[in-house]
Amino acid sequence: MIKITSLYIHIPFCSIKCPYCDFTSIVLLNENIYSKYTNALKKELELYKNLDFEIETIYFGGGTPSLLPPHLIGEFIVFIEENFKTFKNVEITIEANPNTYRYKELREIKEYGVNRLSVGNQTFNRKLLKSLGRDHNPESTLQMVEDALKAGIENINLDLIYGIQGQTLKDLEYDLEIYTSLPIKHISAYMLTAYEGTPLGKLVQNNQYNLPDEKITTEMFYIIDEFLENKKFYRYELSNWAKKEYECKHNLAYWTDKYFLGIGVSAWSYIGNKRFGNTKNIYEYMRKLEKGEKPIEFEEILTEEDKRLEKIMLGLRLKEGIDLSLIKNKEVLKELIKEDFGYIKENKFSLTRKGLMVINKIIEVLI
Ligand code: SF4
Structure with a gap:
């Protein structure tokens, strides 16, 4: 029986483009487009209405989903719940930039059912934030965590990046101290990667940015893993640590071979023996859906x-x-x-x- 238990929704808008980022995202601050885009998402989802859904997890990823006004997120959740079989205790995650939602908006999305917040913090070190090209400061993350808790969202993840040029082991320990002193449930720690085609990739290629060598990044990983385990954040996946019972169910679905549908530009799906992905071009995406066509660009059949x-x-x-x-x-x-x-x-x-x-x-x- 092919049951789809997870739904991923890609929101491709960002306020800036971070130099290391290789996700599909465009810098666009236009509420009119946001609303057109969420209408296109609804159209895409409707094209899959004949499939067998039993939704246990919903994940708004990006890009920066928290650039959307909360009512657009909320209306989309209502649309899913009205049209698809959804579990009562569905995990609904939204990725957020620390500069965006505050108490009022967080309260609003919580009322629509969002119960997990994943904050793109990366580090609490001002100098390193700047070198990563991030547009927020440590205070905005602290404010977001405080507001989320006040709004009733206690399942909070903070992203951490390590292996940044100039980052010392002391810098990393400083970050880990702050992360673990916060009332959060989950930490995703990624090693900075210079993807080809990104500005960071070019800088590394031209020797204008020095990523630490493997010996140091290995040491950093050991420090992170040991430090977090000591603070009762258990590693359940290579880059993910959580307090007991706060593992991200949505990401676990990817890693444990469950079927999922991804909608939005560049989103991937895995259903039965098929894997397919959407166009990365937002305008082509909306045009295709306007005509009632699926915006699929790539499809493959998987053998046993x-x-x-x-x-x-x-x-x-x-x-x-x-x-x-x-x-x-x-x-x-x-x-x-x-x-x-x-x-x-x-x-x-x-x-x-x-x-x-x-x-x-x-x-x-x-x-
Ligand atoms: S905010 Fe996230 S998705 Fe947007 S450009 Fe930066 S890393 Fe990429």
Whole structure:
């Protein structure tokens, strides 16, 4: 039975374009377009009405969804609930820039059902925020956390970026102290990556920006993992730590092979044996939906072998690991365990910290 349990909604608008960002986002501050775009989203969702939904998680990602006036987010949630089978305790996340929603707006989205807030903080270090090209300051994040709690949203994630040029281990510890002193439930920590085609990618290529070497980023990961575990944030995925029972259900759905529908520009979906993605061009996206056409740009059929490989690649990121039955080469497995790259628990193979640092190489030898 093909049941779709997760719905992703991409909101591509941002107030600035961060130099390291490779998400589909455009700088656009225009409420008229926001409203047209959410109408297009509704049209797209209607085209999937014949599918079997039992929605457990809804995720507004971006871009910066919190640039939208709260009523547009709210009306969209109402539209989903009126037209699709949705669970009573559905997890509804919205990504937010610290400069946007305050108590009034957070209260409004909470009343519409949003119960999880993911804040793009990245660091509390002013100098590093500037070097990342972010447009907020530490105070705006603190204000947003305070307002969210007051509005009744207690499931809060803060993003953290490490491996920034000039960031010392002391800087990182300073951040971790502040993160863990806040009443938040979840921390996503990502290593800064210089993606090709981004301004940061070009700077790195031209030796104008120095990313720390692998030895330092590995040390940073160990510090983060140890520090957070000591403060009772448990790592459940390579880049994600949460207080008990506050793991992000939506992201877990991606990593545990559940079916999801993604709508909006550049959004991806995985349903049955099909994976497909939408156009990245917002105007083409809206034009196609105006004509009642799906804005799909890419589609592929996954074989059973593709699915097995995918399960290994995604599952190894998880603390829970992968089912032993997925691994054909049991000899390699023995070697990996001997070298302390992984371990077996309850019929599952998981990576140790050491293993996680070379996850891509391990995937290569396991598949
Ligand atoms: S706010 Fe987020 S989505 Fe927007 S440009 Fe910056 S990193 Fe990218």
